[in-house]
Amino acid sequence: MRRLPAQQRSRETVQRILDAAEQLLVTVGYERAVASPMVLVEAAGVSKGSFYAYFHSPEMAMETVALGYMERSTEMADEFAAADYDRWEQVAERAIECYSDYYRSPAVRELWLNGHLSAVAVAADAQANLYIAGRLRDAIVRVAPAQSTRLELHHCSVAIEILDYLLRFAFRKDPEGDPVLIREAAVAMVAYLKTAVD
Structure with a gap:
């Protein structure tokens, strides 16, 4: 991860991203899940800015999972x-x-x-x-x-x-x-x- 979240709200955002990443692994597979950052951003229900505040790429989110x-x-x-x-x-x-x-x-x-x-x-x-x-x-x-x-x-x-x-x-x-x-x-x-x- 780029940085560790300090606030509770930030930790919840990161957890939503990781939960979405894990769900995408199960439902669409790794290749489709990392094909575009928007796949993960939309699945997590977060903004692109929120995603990039913690992860460089969808691959980094999968690595964290x-x-x-x-x-x-x-x-x-x-x-x-x-x-x-x-x-x-x-x-x-x-x-x-x-x-x-x-x-x-x-x-x-x-x-x-x-x-x-x-x-x-x-x-x-x-x-x-x-x-x-x-x-x-x-x-x-x-x-x-x-x-x-x-x-x-x-x-x-x-x-x-x-x-x-x-x-x-x-x-x-x-x-x-x-x-x-x-x-x-x-x-x-x-x-x-x-x-x-x-």
Whole structure:
């Protein structure tokens, strides 16, 4: 964003723009949503001046929507990491469940699966995945301290990347996610983690 809104009314304007951007992602797709700033301006019900006060372009608004989803993804990691589990495998199963729900969002699928993330968003996505990996490691170590003495952050990073790519594959053609592919993502992630967790 060009600048952060200080006043409540300005924050509401920005939120209307972001809500409209997300809705356009779902209803018309990224390409049509960013074809002209007027598409987003009209959908948000704001003036051109209000739009340009906060965003350089519709692409910047879409980038901000993507960054908001990444923030939610890290909040989801905090939630699954804080939950109680009997076995470390349940941590991985809960992560799979959380991020399957994440990909059920039409806006997420439009941005991630159709390659509409900006360079800034791609870098933020890598940082978000690293954060999620750290929270996965924290939870596994907490649940199974004796079994996870060899578990390093890089193991969890690879596990999260496995999960992320396989979930993208599972949701590419099915908005609810192909259940067979989601199960396979779970098998692959847990099997990989077992190489570092005794």
